[in-house]
Amino acid sequence: MCCEAQFLQRLRERGLRLTPQREMVLRALHEVDSHATAEEIYARVSVQSAAVDLSTVYRTVELLQDLRLLSTIELADGQRAYELIGVHGPHHHLQCRRCGGLSRIEPEAVRPLIETLRLRYGFAAEPDHLVIAGLCQACREGEEREAQSAA
Amino acid sequence: MCCEAQFLQRLRERGLRLTPQREMVLRALHEVDSHATAEEIYARVSVQSAAVDLSTVYRTVELLQDLRLLSTIELADGQRAYELIGVHGPHHHLQCRRCGGLSRIEPEAVRPLIETLRLRYGFAAEPDHLVIAGLCQACREGEEREAQSAA
DNA sequence: GCTGCAAATGCAACTGTTTGCCGCTGCGTA
DNA sequence: TACGCAGCGGCAAACAGTTGCATTTGCAGC
Secondary structure, eight states: OHHHHHHHHHHHHTTOOOOHHHHHHHHHHHHSSSOEEHHHHHHHHHHHOTTOOHHHHHHHHHHHHHTTSEEEEEOTTSOEEEEEHHHHOSOEEEEETTTOOEEEEOGGGGHHHHHHHHHHHOOEEOOSSOEEEEEOHHHHHHHHHHHHHHO | OHHHHHHHHHHHHTTOOOOHHHHHHHHHHHHSSSOEEHHHHHHHHHHHOTTOOHHHHHHHHHHHHHTTSEEEEEOTTSOEEEEEHHHHOSOEEEEETTTOOEEEEOGGGGHHHHHHHHHHHOOEEOOSSOEEEEEOHHHHHHHHHHHHHHO
């Protein structure tokens, strides 16, 4: 668990504490391969200890985000999902508005944009986690076929 | 009201109707200069007719979004705000994580990124409305001053 | 090992948003 | 003009996420 030490360090820097609840939430986030909703995290934590509240999960998730260890994704159905940044490294997502699928992209793809924003608007973009909407290849081809058969 | 005709047209294309409630919501969105929360829209609509429900505001806003006439912005405090695309034309926002301020940027700034995504990932990005987090110029200078005085 | 204090938690109430249900309305068809 | 049907809106209930408050707990200093 690479980020527990980092978590502890950043907590200490701010005079905050490492509690069992926070450890459990962090562990649960590690266990899921990709992103997890609050409810999923809560379910996993509840197995280990029944005495953890859902609000604590939300508070911990918010804290992890403040510490830049976690990013939030808005899923297609409006739910929010959370993902540790350390596990897959910093990255962004493409979200298909048709199938709802998420795919990762390298931060390099966004770097030129960040540079443009800095030069043109004096804005220091720190998009921890950009989610860009659009159509994935499969769905785009699907839409083209539909358009053709409709015509 | 440029977009009412457009609204009507797109509704007709889908076999949907232009109702007084929908007209009122559209008018309310026009009246506010920039973005408005659901509650603000509801307040404006309520002046004209007490018999409009908040859920109708939400449903109309969602409909407008489906028709690509409106975009949603997540404000700093977590509230959602809505903005007609037609009024200011398509654009994106920079959001300062310190002061919460929003500023508009031209779609041109994002175009190279869209091209990259298409070439590299086969993804047809249609970011109606990207919100990019970071530090605005004023706040960045403020942070630098703070860092200096702290050192 | 104890103590004090701020941070953290659980609980319950609350806010903002979405959904299901059902009666109403506009419109095409007979 | 009457009928049927799909879209629509109001209402209330459900849901996800947040907040206030009293209690508990981690941890630095002794």
